[in-house]
């Protein structure tokens with residue numbers, strides 16, 4: 001039997017928790033095995049922005065880990081995963097990942113993803129950006145991460161925020177390298 005594609009999803013306290021919900025829903029449709037870790041502020045912002053409690057959030061994933069559980073499987077490179085997305089990724093977590101400072105399970109799992117040369121997608125959210133933020137983005141990119149600011153496109157003329165969110169989370173799947181056909185793709189102006 002085919003092994004399920006294991007994806008680690010980290011949720012931090014940046015704005016845009018709704019992207020994480022959309023991604024987890026899409027990964028479930030695609031029958032990927034999701035491993036979820038949520039920072040303390042990630043849980044706070046999720047509840048604040050989406051009204052989804054940590055109790056409910058954990059049901060969106062196949063496996064859930066506490067952020068201080070540094071002995072969890074995703075803390076080690078021998079636990080084989082396909083990749084990891086940090087959605088949304090706060091500037092604090094970006095700094096931790098760019099500096100290799102792995103004091104939480106979420107940042108350790110990201111560090112492991114980089115060292116194992118697997119796909120790490122950081123859906124960063126801040127505006128405007130300081131030199132520190134930009135330098136950390138560059139450092140993370142040089143280390144192999146894909147830095148993907150939470151910046152949805154408008155070229156499909158979305159009619160709702162939900163449509164924008166779903167289509168952007170389809171782009172996160174693309175960045176992760178997970179094959180899907182869940183969202184519309186640009187095929188030239190004539191087809192729109």
Ligand SMILES: Cc1cc2nc3c(=O)[nH]c(=O)nc-3n(C[C@H](O)[C@H](O)[C@H](O)COP(=O)(O)O)c2cc1C
Nearest residue numbers: 012013014015039041042045090091092093125126
């Ligand atoms: C409602 C709310 C929205 C926030 N939005 C952002 C944001 O967009 N980007 C960011 O870097 N931090 C944001 N913060 C601040 C982070 O939550 C804070 O820096 C926190 O320490 C991040 O910790 P974490 O990365 O461990 O989740 C926000 C905080 C709150 C309460």
